[in-house]
Amino acid sequence: MIIVHHLNNSRSQRVLWLLEELGLEYEVKRYERDPQTLLAPPELRKVHPLGKSPVITDGELTLAESGAIAQYLVSRRGAGRLAPAMDSPGWPRYLYWLHYAEGSVMPPLLVKLIFDRIEKSPMPFFVRPVARGIVGKVQSSFIEPRLGDHLNFMESELRRSAWFAGEEFTAADIQMSFPLEIAIHRAGLDASRPKLMAFLERIHARPAYKKALERGGRYDLNF
Secondary structure, eight states, rough: OEEEEEEETHHHHHHHHHHHTTOOEEEEEOOOOOTTTTTOOOGGGGTTOOOOOOOEEEETEEEEEEEHHHHHHHHHHTTTTSOOOOOOOTTTHHHHHHIIIIIIIIIHHHHHHHHHHHHSSOOTTTTHHHHHHHHHIIIIIIHHHHHHHHHHHHHHHHHHHEEEBBBBBOOHHHHHHHHHHHHHSOOOOOOSSSSHOOOOOOOTTTTTHHHHHHHHHOOOOOO
């Protein structure tokens, strides 16, 4: 039995969705973030030394990293579903988007989250103008332009095809869901990029997505 060590409001929601799309049986073991720090609880370190989520256990195997988990589940349990054949022309594009989500677009989104929290954090009054000035400068000159580049790139790619890897829905689209859902709150994603917004509407309407929300519980990325 596959066990998903599921942290609320996290990437592990994608793993539940992937399992629902594949029609695989699984068990959910829930963990809750610290409401102040938003960090995962120490209990997760008993599953994986880094104490991060998502993590799955499948028999004797313990596997972390959402991209690795997605590739493992599709390759070992997918029976040819949610991925093009490895010898097909579409496979390299699928592989790219499967890992772009975490390798390229999530790092600036995480930096944006950290800097947003610094800007809002309490601090001595004499430090506040300097700290917020530095944060504002980094945000406007580096982070926000990079995020804009990513959003424009993703928008242009969805003009090429219905889904990120081509005309068929794949696990790459599941991987891309999380950064785009965060981008609504952190990167200014809105109706000015209609292809990305339409993508989110389509995935949110999928029965397996809705079923995964029922299994995973409250899912709110506006933190």
